[in-house]
Amino acid sequence: MTSPAAQLESALAATITEKTARGPADVLPSPQGWHPGARIGATAEHGALLAYNDDGSTGICVLENGRGRWLNLRPEGQAQDFTDRPYSVWHWMPAYNGRPAGLMGRLAPEAARLELRANDGTVAEADVVDGTFAAEITVDMISLRDARGRLESHEADSDEGRAEFERLLADSRTEMAQLKVRVYDSAGGLLYDGAAINATDQ
Incomplete structure (x- = not known):
């Protein structure tokens, strides 16, 4: 799973699942409207992928071994x-x-x-x-x-x-x-x- 879209999808799913499991979350990422941006370390042990949403929010996906692990969300945008x-x-x-x-x-x-x-x-x-x-x-x-x-x-x-x-x-x-x-x-x-x-x- 190394395409930007797939990395963003896995990071988004993991973030929503983990935040939901912790209990009521202050801010959950919107599950729709996300687009992958530029990235570094696409298939390396550590990497990062920029993401932006149609609603104006942005995020940086943490990548590990080519897979999106977490989405650091900025609801107000960067x-x-x-x-x-x-x-x-x-x-x-x-x-x-x-x-x-x-x-x-x-x-x-x-x-x-x-x-x-x-x-x-x-x-x-x-x-x-x-x-x-x-x-x-x-x-x-x-x-x-x-x-x-x-x-x-x-x-x-x-x-x-x-x-x-x-x-x-x-x-x-x-x-x-x-x-x-x-x-x-x-x-x-x-x-x-x-x-x-x-x-x-x-």
């Missing part, structure tokens, strides 16, 4: 602010624990292509589907090489553990901001060349 750059970030992931860095979101109407670029010259072309994009790139984020060890060296619920977690988040944002993004229009014209994320990206 950000679509293109004031400062021709894309909006829905989710970013730093490179740690052997996984690539990733960037996912929506392109502005005039944008057609997005590249994620590392300082060593590595370039990753984003998957673009219906105005959504998803890109991942293998890069060495030095301060995150031992992210797991840093967290495991403290009790999770201790003051030291919480402080280390906050430091790791700060390091993740700093490392991720070192990645660059280039966005092009359909004619190949450069629309943006700058940092992958900014201070407001969650």
Whole structure:
């Protein structure tokens, strides 16, 4: 089960089943009107698939070994602010624990292509589907090489553990901001060349 539609269907079904089993749920995803968007790690151990609904809600499917496992729902829809750059970030992931860095979101109407670029010259072309994009790139984020060890060296619920977690988040944002993004229009014209994320990206 590796097609985007099948991955979305399995993630949606699993999410509704699990939320219903827990008892009354605050928000259940609508079972109809969903469309798959861009994705990364389509058949890998870990991946993600953007999804959008005709009612305006959006979601990010967690993929495991090519199957949709969960749909993180945003009933109000994800950000679509293109004031400062021709894309909006829905989710970013730093490179740690052997996984690539990733960037996912929506392109502005005039944008057609997005590249994620590392300082060593590595370039990753984003998957673009219906105005959504998803890109991942293998890069060495030095301060995150031992992210797991840093967290495991403290009790999770201790003051030291919480402080280390906050430091790791700060390091993740700093490392991720070192990645660059280039966005092009359909004619190949450069629309943006700058940092992958900014201070407001969650």
